[in-house]
Structure formats: structure tokens, C-alpha cells
Amino acid sequence: MADISLTTALLLCLAASLAGWVDAVVGGGGLLQLPALLIGLPPHLPPTYALGTNKAVSVTGTAIAALTYARRATLDVRLALRLGGLALASAAGGALFASAVDKRVLQPLIMVVLLAVAAFVTLRPRFGTLPAAPGTAPPSRRRVAAALLVAGVGIGFYDGLIGPGTGTFLVLALVPLLRLDLLTASATAKVVNVGTNVGGLLVFAPRGTALWGLVPFMALFNMAGGWAGAHMALRRGSGFVRVVLLAVVAGLVAKLAWDQWWA
Template sequence: MSDISLTVAVALCITAFLAGWIDAVVGGGGLVQLPALLIGLPAHLPPTYALGTTKVVSLCGTVVSAVTYARRAPLDVSVALRFSAVALASAAGGALFASAVSEEVLQPVIMVVLLGVAVFVVVRPRFGAAVAAEAPSRRRRAAAVLVAGVGVGFYDGLIGPGTGTFLVIALVTLMRMSLLTASATAKVVNVGTNVGGLLVFAADGAVLWGLVPFMAAFNMAGSWTGARMAVKRGNGFVRVVLLVVVTALVARLAYDQWWA
């Protein structure tokens, strides 16, 4: 903390609140929080400190939003916990491989996927508007575990931003959840991905523990506010935020790929 000015610390806390709100509604708070940390941290610290610190801060906020959703929104806790356990292990694996995979290779693929998602959500107004009448088949549940648990978990440990958004999309598409239920479930799964990544980064000492309590408090406040708004306003509100976050994520990845 001694190397970070009061102005920068305040800015990071405000950013943490916004990131917590976005994460609670539909995921994607890393779009805001991670770049802010990369800019605000002292130049002599490697980027892994931003990743490690973000994991701790996001974990605190995600726990708050998960509890808020569990109390107020339709949520199958046992299903969410199973996904979370798989995602935890997968995220730890992704964090271990973080330095071995080039983001420049993955980012164009991710952008294409997100653009496809945005188009799909726009042309399908009923996407995630209601729960399917029948429970998902065993094949769909297995695919959901593979995509949301293993795939997205590994991505969170490897890169991070947009994890919550990918979880929501996978759960709506494969598990046929409503957007609100998918957002609630994604928070529980995201707790697992954050823990998995954090175990690796913390073991390497790549966390600014002096900054964490302040950012975490603001992130938790944002998460609590966002979760309550999502539950109160319903699927339509979540859908609008999803489109905004997907668009912002594509723009951010395009910037990183070609102009940064």
C-alpha cells in the first residue's frame, strides 16, 4: 500500500464497486477491475499481482452476491455447488498454465464467440426469459458440466475477464435456466473459479494484501446492490446488461488484440 497513492487507492475502490455490481448482475466485472489494477499498481510489480489481487477482491464480492441470490432468487444450490467444485479444480489448472498460453491466440476466438452470442441474444428476445417446461436431459447436463465447469473454469484461471458472462450463457443454453436463475447459479460457480485461481496466485505471493480489504469492501457493496437489483427487476433487466457487457468485452478484446 505504501507505493500506492491515496488518489489511486480511492479510484481502485470505486472501480471495485462498479465491478461488483456488474459481476452480480451478469458477470464481466473483470472488464473494469483488472485493467484498473494493471494501470494503478506500481510499475515494478509484475501483472500477476493484478491477477492475484483481483481474485481475492472478486471472491469476496461473489460470495456476497451468491448469498443474496440464494435468499431471493430461484436457485438449485446442489446443482450450483457441483458445478462450482468442478470449476474450482479447472480454474486452478488454468492458473498454472497461464504463463504458457498466448492471449493473442485465444482472443480472436473469444471475440468471434461473443459476437455470435450478442447476435443470438438480439434475434432471440425470449432467450433466458423463462425456465424450460422439462428438466434438461442427461446429455445436456453433462455438456453443461464440461462447458461451464471445466471449460469456463479453466478460462477463468487462464485469463479471467468475462467468466461470469460465459457462465450465464452456458447455463441458459445448456441447462435451460432463466437468465435470473443462471445469474444466481453463475455466482456460486464463480466462487469456485475464484478460489481455484487464488490458490495458485496466493501460493506465489502475487497478492497485495494491504489493498485487498478496502477494494473488497467496495466490491461486496457493489455485489449486494447488483444482486438485489437483478432479482427485483427480473430477466429483462439482466438481458439488457448482458448485451452491454458482451459488447464491452468484445471492444476490450479487440483493443487488446490490435491497438494496445
């Protein structure tokens, strides 16, 4: 497996299982998995191998989590699939442009947005924790169109372009746009995230930038983490998702700050 030791492979599999769990609950598992790959892969391999391997592994965990949510959570499957299909195309486009973008310019902007989001969620303790009231009308066409534009096109393109925190951004966008609670938003985000991962993988895979000997083993652990995370979120509800959301946002800000000023 590209000169990777057994110990390193086991540590990468552990990181994949934790990433699958985080992704299933609220998104942001790439905070664990992608840095682990960048550290664990042989230094002679370019970073694109970490990106490609990350996408190949992540798609399995998000798919398992999406299926778990679809079977047990209240989920508008048709809308989720529309968002996912649009996100797939947008992520593929973002991946094609990834090499042409100066990420040092975008990262500070993302950090500002995330800090604002963290402050908002902290100061609004009921944000996304209340389920929709019985008989609540479905979202209007205008709200659905806004969700397709922001989550499907915008965040999908972002995932292909940069990537970290995509699932978290999806949850934060879907709660206000579609008036969902955090649990339902997380369930919908999993379907969309499958699309973004497939879109990126369609660009990376033909270029051979994925370690296919390592992918099946990490994928198994990622799926196990995704299954466990989805079941835990369903069992504990939106309040639990909110706590994990704040933790992931804090981790994402720290990771981007490290990349920007100290890496």
C-alpha cells in the same frame, strides 16, 4: 500499500464496487476491475500482482452475490455447488498453465464467439427472459453432464487461463444447457464463479502475487456492489439482465480488440 496513493486507492475501490455490481447482475466485472488494477498499481510490480489482487477481491463480491441469490432466487443449490467445485479445480489448472499460453492467439477466437453471441441475443429478444413453466421437468442427466463439462471444466479452466468475461460466458452457457431463464442462470453462475475465483487464488496467493494491504478495502466495496447488483437483478428480472448482458458483451469485445491490436 505498495506505494499506492490515497487517491489511487479510492479510485480502485470505486472500480471494485462497480465491478461487483456488474458481476452480480450478469458477470464480466473484471472488465472494470482488472484494467483498473493494471493502471493503478506501481509500474515496478509485474502484472501477476494485478491478477492475484483481482482474484482475491472478486471472490468476496461473487460470494455475497451468490448468497443473496441463494436466499431469494429459484436456484438448484446442489447442482450449482457441483459446478462450482469442478470449476475450482479447473480454474486452478488453468492458472498453472497461464504463463505458457499465447493469449494473442486465443483473443481473436473469443471475440468471434462473443460477436456471434451478441448477434444471437439481439436477434432473439426472448432469449432467457421467460421463466420455466410450472411443472417443467428438471434437466436431463445428459444436459447436466454437458453443463458440468462446458461450465465446470471448460469455462472454469478459461477463467484461470485468461479470465475476462467468465461470468458472462457462464450465463450464456447455462441458459441453453440447463434451460434456465437469465436470472436463474446468473444466480447459478455466481456460485460457479466463486469456485473459479478460489481456484485461481489458490495458485496466485502462495506465490505472494496479491497486494494484501489493498485487498480488504477493495473487497468491502466489491461486496457492496455485489449485494446491490444481486438485489437489483432480483427486483427487475430477466429483461434487465438481458440489457446488461448485451452491454457487457459489447464492452468485452471492445476490451479484447484493444488488447489485441492497439495496446
